[in-house]
Amino acid sequence: MRVTETWYLTLSAVLFAIGFVGVLVRRNPLVMFMSLELMLNAVNVSFVAFANKLDDIAGQTAVFFVLVVAAAEVVVGLSIVVAVMRRRPSMTADDLRSLKG
Amino acid sequence: MLEAAWLIPAFPLAGFALLVAFGRRLGDPVAGWLATLASAAAFVSTLVVFAGLVGEESESRFFIQHLFTWVAAGSFSVDAGLLVDPLAVTMCLFITGVGTLIHLYSIGYMHGDRNYSKFFVYLNLFVFSMLVLVLGDNMLLTFLGWEGVGACSYLLISFWFTSEANATAGKKAFVTNRVGDFGFMLAMFLLFHEIGSIRYADILTRAGTLSTFAATLAVVLLLLAAAGKSAQLPLYVWLPDAMAGPTPVSALIHAATMVTSGVFLLTRLNPVLAEADVWSRGLVAWIGAGTALFAATVALAQNDIKKVLAYSTVSQLGYLFLAVGVGGYVAAIFHMVTHAFFKALLFLGSGSVIHGMHDEQDMRRMGGLYKFMPITGFTFIVGWLAIAGVFPFSGFWSKDEILLYAWNADNIGGKGLWLVGIVTAVLTAFYMTRQVILTFFGRTRFYDATGAEISEAWSVRIDAVRQEMTAAEVARDKAAEAVDKANADVVKRSEALEAARGEVRQANAAVATSNPADEGHDKLVKTLDKAVKAVPKAEQALAKATDGVAAAEAGVVTATDELDAAVARLDELKARQPALPPLMVTARTPAPDVSEVADHLPASYEHRQEYHPHESPATMTMPLVVLAVLAALGGLLNLPFTSRLKVLEHWLEPSLFGHEAELGASAATKWVLAALALAGAVAAIVVSFRVYLRGRVRPEAIEKPVFAHAWYVDDSYADFFGGPGRRLFDLAAWFDRTIVDGAVRGTATVLSVAGRRLRVAQPGFVRAYATFIGFGTVLVMAWFLVGRLYLRQ
Numbered sequence: 043m044r045v046t047e048t049w050y051l052t053l054s055a056v057l058f059a060i061g062f063v064g065v066l067v068r069r070n071p072l073v074m075f076m077s078l079e080l081m082l083n084a085v086n087v088s089f090v091a092f093a094n095k096l097d098d099i100a101g102q103t104a105v106f107f108v109l110v111v112a113a114a115e116v117v118v119g120l121s122i123v124v125a126v127m128r129r130r131p132s133m134t135a136d137d138l139r140s141l142k143g
Numbered sequence: 144m145l146e147a148a149w150l151i152p153a154f155p156l157a158g159f160a161l162l163v164a165f166g167r168r169l170g171d172p173v174a175g176w177l178a179t180l181a182s183a184a185a186f187v188s189t190l191v192v193f194a195g196l197v198g199e200e201s202e203s204r205f206f207i208q209h210l211f212t213w214v215a216a217g218s219f220s221v222d223a224g225l226l227v228d229p230l231a232v233t234m235c236l237f238i239t240g241v242g243t244l245i246h247l248y249s250i251g252y253m254h255g256d257r258n259y260s261k262f263f264v265y266l267n268l269f270v271f272s273m274l275v276l277v278l279g280d281n282m283l284l285t286f287l288g289w290e291g292v293g294a295c296s297y298l299l300i301s302f303w304f305t306s307e308a309n310a311t312a313g314k315k316a317f318v319t320n321r322v323g324d325f326g327f328m329l330a331m332f333l334l335f336h337e338i339g340s341i342r343y344a345d346i347l348t349r350a351g352t353l354s355t356f357a358a359t360l361a362v363v364l365l366l367l368a369a370a371g372k373s374a375q376l377p378l379y380v381w382l383p384d385a386m387a388g389p390t391p392v393s394a395l396i397h398a399a400t401m402v403t404s405g406v407f408l409l410t411r412l413n414p415v416l417a418e419a420d421v422w423s424r425g426l427v428a429w430i431g432a433g434t435a436l437f438a439a440t441v442a443l444a445q446n447d448i449k450k451v452l453a454y455s456t457v458s459q460l461g462y463l464f465l466a467v468g469v470g471g472y473v474a475a476i477f478h479m480v481t482h483a484f485f486k487a488l489l490f491l492g493s494g495s496v497i498h499g500m501h502d503e504q505d506m507r508r509m510g511g512l513y514k515f516m517p518i519t520g521f522t523f524i525v526g527w528l529a530i531a532g533v534f535p536f537s538g539f540w541s542k543d544e545i546l547l548y549a550w551n552a553d554n555i556g557g558k559g560l561w562l563v564g565i566v567t568a569v570l571t572a573f574y575m576t577r578q579v580i581l582t583f584f585g586r587t588r589f590y591d592a593t594g595a596e597i598s599e600a601w602s603v604r605i606d607a608v609r610q611e612m613t614a615a616e617v618a619r620d621k622a623a624e625a626v627d628k629a630n631a632d633v634v635k636r637s638e639a640l641e642a643a644r645g646e647v648r649q650a651n652a653a654v655a656t657s658n659p660a661d662e663g664h665d666k667l668v669k670t671l672d673k674a675v676k677a678v679p680k681a682e683q684a685l686a687k688a689t690d691g692v693a694a695a696e697a698g699v700v701t702a703t704d705e706l707d708a709a710v711a712r713l714d715e716l717k718a719r720q721p722a723l724p725p726l727m728v729t730a731r732t733p734a735p736d737v738s739e740v741a742d743h744l745p746a747s748y749e750h751r752q753e754y755h756p757h758e759s760p761a762t763m764t765m766p767l768v769v770l771a772v773l774a775a776l777g778g779l780l781n782l783p784f785t786s787r788l789k790v791l792e793h794w795l796e797p798s799l800f801g802h803e804a805e806l807g808a809s810a811a812t813k814w815v816l817a818a819l820a821l822a823g824a825v826a827a828i829v830v831s832f833r834v835y836l837r838g839r840v841r842p843e844a845i846e847k848p849v850f851a852h853a854w855y856v857d858d859s860y861a862d863f864f865g866g867p868g869r870r871l872f873d874l875a876a877w878f879d880r881t882i883v884d885g886a887v888r889g890t891a892t893v894l895s896v897a898g899r900r901l902r903v904a905q906p907g908f909v910r911a912y913a914t915f916i917g918f919g920t921v922l923v924m925a926w927f928l929v930g931r932l933y934l935r936q
Contacts, residue, residue: 065913074909139907 144195166260323371369405390494428468435461470804471548537777585730731838
């Protein structure tokens with residue numbers, strides 16, 4: 043049984059869906075954050091799969107960018123989440139709604 | 144040397160900037176000297192440029208100095224550049240020359256004013272604006288100067304803004320001028336549309352390509368602009384009110400320079416006038432002639448020394464329009480220059496009079512001032528002879544030239560224009576003679592009691608009599624009281640007499656009944672004696688009391704008489720009119736009779752007896768002397784005898800492009816016309832002497848109320864704009880409030896309502912946003928997929 047691109051893409055889609063549902067249903071900001079990372083990496087998987095299939099380095103390059111940007115985003119996002127949690131430990135994402143229109 | 148042209152406006156601008164920054168610190172009089180220096184430097188620069196222009200060949204006396212690109216918008220661009228040609232330089236020469244003299248004069252005139260340096264800030268800014276106006280090489284730059292002088296005029300008219308009247312006069316000037324500015328702008332747009340440029344170099348050379356209709360329309364619009372700035376019918380109303388400003392301002396702005404800018408504009412654009420239909424030029428001439436005559440009649444009956452000059456200015460400006468209308472551009476510029484000399488002289492002279500008279504402007508309060516201020520008086524007389532057109536003073540030559548061109552202009556009713564012109568000239572000589580006589584000759588009416596003072600003295604006197612009357616009333620009441628008292632006394636005394644008599648009777652009876660042998664008999668007899676003796680005493684007292692009644696009654700009669708006399712005196716005083724000064728005076732008018740109330744005149748009258756009118760300081764008289772020389776000799780600029788003597792005409796030739804009207808009149812006609820004008824002026828002076836110096840004719844025969852009220856033009860404007868006009872403005876205001884503001888407010892309302900609706904989409908839940916993004920992405924992808932699969936096929 044050969045592992046084809048379809049496998050990778052299926053894995054990517056499943057991971058992405060899990061991440062997406064996680065973002066939607068969980069209220070803990072930290073968990074939502076992890077779900078978000080899951081979605082990003084799901085996309086990375088698909089990028090690598092396509093790069094391999096199409097024999098194009100551009101996909102892998104994109105992955106590097108995503109990794110770097112994700113790392114930066116984690117730094118900013120996590121520090122915000124930590125700052126908020128430190129102030130109100132029982133915090134959920136739904137409580138952060140002061141931008142309500 | 145022509146390259147120095149930029150220095151001409153630069154100096155006043157620098158003076159303005161310096162004075163804005165340091166004026167207050169420099170103070171009185173250094174700030175004034177600095178401003179004068181800036182203006183004088185501009186004059187010197189003008190002389191340099193003038194010399195440079197003289198050095199050029201006649202054909203190449205048209206020099207444009209490019210300074211910088213001012214406006215660049217697509218194919219439309221405006222440069223800030225200076226156009227140096229004989230016309231501009233002539234204007235610059237008298238703007239800076241007369242301007243410098245007026246600056247110098249102001250140093251003395253404004254001495255001690257609270258806002259001394261501010262005055263010179265405005266003055267320098269004005270000179271700068273005026274120079275930009277005449278030197279600008281395109282219409283927009285001229286318009287910049289045009290608005291600049293308007294703003295300065297506003298600021299200077301209402302310079303003493305704490306008085307309501309001055310502030311109103313400033314506003315009136317500004318608003319009236321806006322009407323004219325509207326014409327300027329439309330003319331500028333029209334010329335740009337037709338010629339594709341607003342540079343004079345293009346307009347002047349390509350005016351020939353204008354259609355007659357466009358040129359005529361442009362002339363009418365320019366006439367509107369010029370009528371506003373140069374105070375012609377029907378927009379003249381601001382100029383007489385503008386006399387509220389300090390006198391040097393009246394001289395600089397409202398006599399010598401700013402008001403000539405309308406004439407300058409028409410002369411500058413003479414090729415456009417040449418292309419226009421002949422009736423539009425006739426309109427210019429007839430408006431000028433009408434204004435000249437109208438203002439001259441009004442000047443006949445003004446009593447304010449500056450108002451006479453103001454209407455005289457309006458009248459002389461009418462002459463300039465008349466000259467432009469009939470194509471006598473040289474005559475117009477000639478008269479403009481000589482008028483700048485003698486009208487500035489007259490205004491500054493009147494300022495000197497006002498200064499020496501403790502701010503008195505009413506000519507009825509002047510008279511006989513020649514002996515107090517000989518320099519002012521002498522120079523004023525030179526100005527008078529010049530404006531009256533007496534040979535050989537400057538006004539004679541320039542006015543004659545205009546009349547000659549008017550006579551020549553047959554296609555627009557030249558003979559009629561000439562007639563109006565000559566009547567105006569006669570009136571001018573008449574009212575100016577009146578002014579000179581009332582101001583400088585005859586009795587010195589300055590010391591006379593004023594009407595207000597006499598009225599006050601009379602009311603004081605009436606009050607005194609009224610007090611006497613009150614006192615008499617009190618005395619009468621007192622006397623009546625005394626009568627009552629005396630009567631009561633009589634009653635008391637007669638009762639006492641009765642009592643005494645009763646006692647006698649009692650005593651008698653007692654004596655009769657008693658036995659003489661008794662012990663008490665002697666005592667009773669004694670009592671009787673005493674009672675009998677008391678009776679005459681009581682009788683005497685009664686008689687005295689009765690006399691007292693008579694005396695008291697006599698007192699009542701006297702007091703009543705006194706009261707009656709006082710009432711009669713009061714009635715008599717009230718019935719008599721106090722001898723107030725007359726409303727119209729001549730040199731022969733006697734002083735109002737104040738002998739009856741001499742003791743009651745208020746303190747202001749006493750103060751005035753100790754004050755004497757005095758000559759002004761040298762900074763004020765020096766400009767007068769210089770201007771007097773110029774006013775006397777200004778005619779040398781353009782003597783009509785031989786072609787070589789017509790200096791101004793040859794000089795201005797390059798600016799006129801051959802559009803100067805051809806004179807067809809023969810030499811004999813010229814001599815006759817000149818002689819007629821001179822005879823008219825002399826006759827007017829003689830008649831004026833008879834009326835105002837000799838008092839042979841009552842002034843009421845000449846100073847009609849309709850003249851004094853300026854033919855009720857101002858009142859009619861007020862009535863119109865207060866009545867039907869007001870409703871029109873209300874309508875416009877309503878339109879603005881409801882339709883224009885409504886549209887603006889409606890836009891705001893729509894946006895705010897939409898915003899309120901859209902707010903709902905922003906719940907603030909992060910997860911909700913994620914849902915939107917997620918499903919949005921799905922939708923977008925679906926759209927692309929569907930597009931790929933179906934729509935592209």
